[in-house]
Amino acid sequence: xxxxxxxxxxxxxxxxxxxxxxxxxxxxxxxxxxxxxxxxxxxxxxxxxxxxxxxxxxxxxxxxxxxxxxxxxxxxxxxxxxxxxxxxxxxxxxxxxxxxxxxxxxxxxxxxxxxxxxxxxxxxxxxxxxxxxxxxxxxxxxxxxxxxxxxxxxxxxxxxxxxxxxxxxxxxxxxxxxxxxxxxxxxxxxxxxxxxxxxxxxxxxxxxxxxxxxxxxxxxxxxxxxxxxxxxxxxxxxxxxxxxxxxxxxxxxxxxxxxxxxxxxxxxxxxxxxxxxxxxxxxxxxxxxxxxxxxxxxxxxxxxxxxxxxxxxxxxxxxxxxxxxxxxxxxxxxxxxxxxxxxxxxxxxxxxxxxxxxxxxxxxxxxxxxxxxxxxxxxxxxxxxxxxxxxxxxxxxxxxxxxxxxxxxxxxxxxxxxxxxxxxxxxxxxxxxxxxxx
Ligand code: 5AD
Ligand code: SF4
Numbered sequence: 001x002x003x004x005x006x007x008x009x010x011x012x013x014x015x016x017x018x019x020x021x022x023x024x025x026x027x028x029x030x031x032x033x034x035x036x037x038x039x040x041x042x043x044x045x046x047x048x049x050x051x052x053x054x055x056x057x058x059x060x061x062x063x064x065x066x067x068x069x070x071x072x073x074x075x076x077x078x079x080x081x082x083x084x085x086x087x088x089x090x091x092x093x094x095x096x097x098x099x100x101x102x103x104x105x106x107x108x109x110x111x112x113x114x115x116x117x118x119x120x121x122x123x124x125x126x127x128x129x130x131x132x133x134x135x136x137x138x139x140x141x142x143x144x145x146x147x148x149x150x151x152x153x154x155x156x157x158x159x160x161x162x163x164x165x166x167x168x169x170x171x172x173x174x175x176x177x178x179x180x181x182x183x184x185x186x187x188x189x190x191x192x193x194x195x196x197x198x199x200x201x202x203x204x205x206x207x208x209x210x211x212x213x214x215x216x217x218x219x220x221x222x223x224x225x226x227x228x229x230x231x232x233x234x235x236x237x238x239x240x241x242x243x244x245x246x247x248x249x250x251x252x253x254x255x256x257x258x259x260x261x262x263x264x265x266x267x268x269x270x271x272x273x274x275x276x277x278x279x280x281x282x283x284x285x286x287x288x289x290x291x292x293x294x295x296x297x298x299x300x301x302x303x304x305x306x307x308x309x310x311x312x313x314x315x316x317x318x319x320x321x322x323x324x325x326x327x328x329x330x331x332x333x334x335x336x337x338x339x340x341x342x343x344x345x346x347x348x349x350x351x352x353x354x355x356x357x358x359x360x361x362x363x364x365x366x367x368x369x370x371x372x373x374x375x376x377x378x379x380x381x382x383x384x385x386x387x388x389x390x391x392x393x394x395x396x397x398x399x400x401x402x403x404x405x406x407x408x409x410x411x412x413x414x415x416x417x418x419x420x421x422x423x424x425x426x427x428x429x430x431x432x433x434x435x436x437x438x
Contacts, residue, residue, distance in 0.1 A: 001192050004143040006033045011134040016103045029068045036074035036158050038332040045075045049087050074162035080120045095120035100130035122164045133180045140413035142186040147193030155271045155338040159194050168199045188226035197232040212240035219250040230256045234279045246289040254399045258298035262317030263310035294324035294398040302331045302351030304342035311354050324369040328358045370423035377433050380418045382411045401427040
């Protein structure tokens with residue numbers, strides 16, 4: 001979602017005379033878009049700010065030039081005043097729900113009096129009404145935020161505090177943006193939301209639409225070939241979405257469905273509002289409707305109170321589901337969340353050991369999943385050039401990266417049938433199946 005927000009920020013600033021600069025040392029304006037989800041991400045913000053001060057701001061000042069530095073995103077939301085205290089040379093702090101105000105804030109920065117600006121409100125007029133798409137620079141694959149915020153309040157998570165309450169964009173705005181993205185060359189759209197399958201809105205038929213119905217509508221856009229969405233909560237997957245995975249070929253056979261833990265005791269302490277069995281049942285149902293679907297997930301390792309037994313339950317759940325790929329993180333206490341006051345912290349060496357065990361298992365499942373595709377042919381969207389000569393990088397329907405070679409120099413944005421020749425941990429390699437001109 002930060003990627004989407006960063007794109008909107010650059011599109012928003014373009015009419016005000018700013019354009020993207022590859023070398024940040026030459027930039028007149030630096031917007032650092034930040035993530036607060038785990039402590040590591042926050043540390044990155046402060047180390048990056050130190051680099052920006054030394055390498056850009058101070059160096060420019062020595063030659064009599066000024067640069068404006070803005071901190072955006074969820075660290076800005078959570079630590080507004082703290083950022084100004086720790087880094088008083090920062091000019092603007094703006095939260096994820098108020099970055100539409102950046103042009104105004106920038107115009108108010110007064111380099112002589114060093115005026116500072118903080119805007120971290122949750123405005124009543126949604127920011128989306130003030131944003132637009134720059135149709136001149138799109139890629140073959142685009143993001144589209146349809147939902148933001150979260151009302152689930154998992155006890156470890158900052159999202160309900162930094163992104164705010166659940167908000168669903170209206171259908172017309174989403175369809176309009178999707179059509180614009182396609183007009184600008186997008187063949188694939190990934191629908192985004194912190195809890196994307198909680199998206200709902202009233203349709204032209206006066207009925208409440210859910211994500212499945214929305215995807216069915218989007219699939220009518222002729223030039224749009226691939227639809228994806230992320231990230232989902234197990235309790236918000238309804239039958240219509242599951243049917244859509246069976247009925248709509250343009251919806252890719254990939255589901256990222258975080259569970260966080262396989263232990264019911266830990267799930268309860270996390271306030272996930274479902275048991276391990278209920279999660280497994282959801283996946284079984286999805287697989288009933290679409291047997292080939294690839295399942296991905298998120299895991300938090302070493303949540304307070306996690307015993308060896310709880311950890312084993314997580315490993316058991318992973319074995320039962322058999323993931324195509326998944327993300328796992330050490331628990332990171334986040335200020336302001338209910339879990340910070342939970343005691344019974346897991347020893348950091350045990351946390352590391354458990355994380356390795358989970359990651360080894362997930363890695364072996366991913367390798368097995370990738371190997372299954374050797375000798376089969378997949379319809380691949382070509383995203384960009386690879387690092388090697390005449391090499392391209394594409395994405396398979398199952399969200400794998402795939403490398404192949406071609407003499408043709410205009411394949412980006414097209415779809416090609418690729419026969420898989422080899423499988424690795426994080427990617428596949430293949431050759432173009434049909435040799436029609438390419
Ligand atoms: N500590 C570790 N991981 C976290 N996540 C969210 N909050 C925390 C935290 N406090 C992980 C969850 C979530 C993903 C986006 O980040 O697994 O699904
Ligand atoms: Fe955070 Fe996801 Fe839980 Fe919402 S559902 S509180 S975004 S982990």
